[in-house]
Amino acid sequence: MSYKAGFLGLIGQPNAGKSTLMNFLVDEKVSIVSAKPQTTRRRILGIWSTEKGQVVFVDAPGLINSDSGLNGFLHQEAKDVIANSDALLAILSIDEAKAEDNEKVIDMVASSGKPWIGVITKVDIEEKAHRIMILKKMIEDRGGKALSTSATKYKDDIEEREAMLIEFLELMPESPAPLYDAELFTNENIRDMASEIIREKCFENLHHEIPYNLAVRIIKFDESGPLPKIYAEIIVSKESHKAIVIGKGATVIKKIGMDARKELEKVMDEKVFLDLNVTAKPEWFGNKRIMKELGYVIESED
Ligand SMILES: Nc1nc2c(ncn2[C@@H]2O[C@H](COP(=O)(O)OP(=O)(O)OP(=O)(O)O)[C@@H](O)[C@H]2O)c(=O)[nH]1
Ligand SMILES: [Mg+2]
CATH class of the missing domain: 3.40.50.300 (P-loop containing nucleotide triphosphate hydrolases)
Structure with a gap:
């Protein structure tokens, strides 16, 4: 065959x-x-x-x-x-x-x-x-x-x-060879996976319109030391959303960080350091540069 x-x-x-x-x-x-x-x-x-x-x-x-x-x-x-x-x-x-x-x-x-x-x-x-x-x-x-x-x-x-x-x-067409290395289960890199995992934890811990209007950007992924250090930014679209994501006594952001770190440690099979910051960029989804940085552009339009 x-x-x-x-x-x-x-x-x-x-x-x-x-x-x-x-x-x-x-x-x-x-x-x-x-x-x-x-x-x-x-x-x-x-x-x-x-x-x-x-x-x-x-x-x-x-x-x-x-x-x-x-x-x-x-x-x-x-x-x-x-x-x-x-x-x-x-x-x-x-x-x-x-x-x-x-x-x-x-x-x-x-x-x-x-x-x-x-x-x-x-x-x-x-x-x-x-x-x-x-x-x-x-x-x-x-x-x-x-x-x-x-x-x-x-x-x-x-x-x-x-x-x-x-x-x-x-359903697949005939092909002379695999399209990706047969060892891979995805082409996502760990940096992109990390930002998606953090976003998933935002979806789980935040409600109403908040999760739909936020994005996650990895600022620095430092693997030079014994412990990988991930610095990420949660971007919200309104100044007033910042306090909600942080929560009273920073309880919400701490919970998001803890849930994300646990899952990242499972994926990376080692302990990791995770630093989360919340920034407001009003109406960020109307900003072409930010949308592109987040990967929210159709590839063929690049
Ligand atoms: N009971 C039940 N729930 C499921 C099943 N598959 C998925 N779910 C739940 O359905 C919800 C949505 O699942 P997702 O896989 O995120 O759905 P999706 O189609 O990718 O959603 P979008 O990315 O938002 O378009 C989650 O709460 C899942 O746990 C299933 O077979 N049975
Ligand atoms: Mg989905």
């Missing part, structure tokens, strides 16, 4: 479980996850390699309709992932409030003209189980194959993972 390799984009509504599914498939925490929608902001690659081929999963932001600011970028980024992938997965949660929103995802993916599969997620939510058949029919009516899973319930189920991976490899 010939060798196959390509990019497989994960497309769905915000909060559908795209990042959780990709992490399950590559069996590594590559993409950050939270209970809040719009967690993923730029494409994140997760790589699975076997002797038969390589699937490069492209986790995308959830689909939203907007043409300006940060949301405008999320919209463009998801569209760009559709345009630049070899094949697509329509990620459809049974927990999605409106059936039309899942139908929209199927529509976008099917009309791309690329090979695709519909993946029904969160099937562990029993009270919504009746929706599995409805979604399956929706997918099949558009000529797609339907799979269903729960990346949380089957977290440690190797057979569930392998069965899906084999289906996904079938």
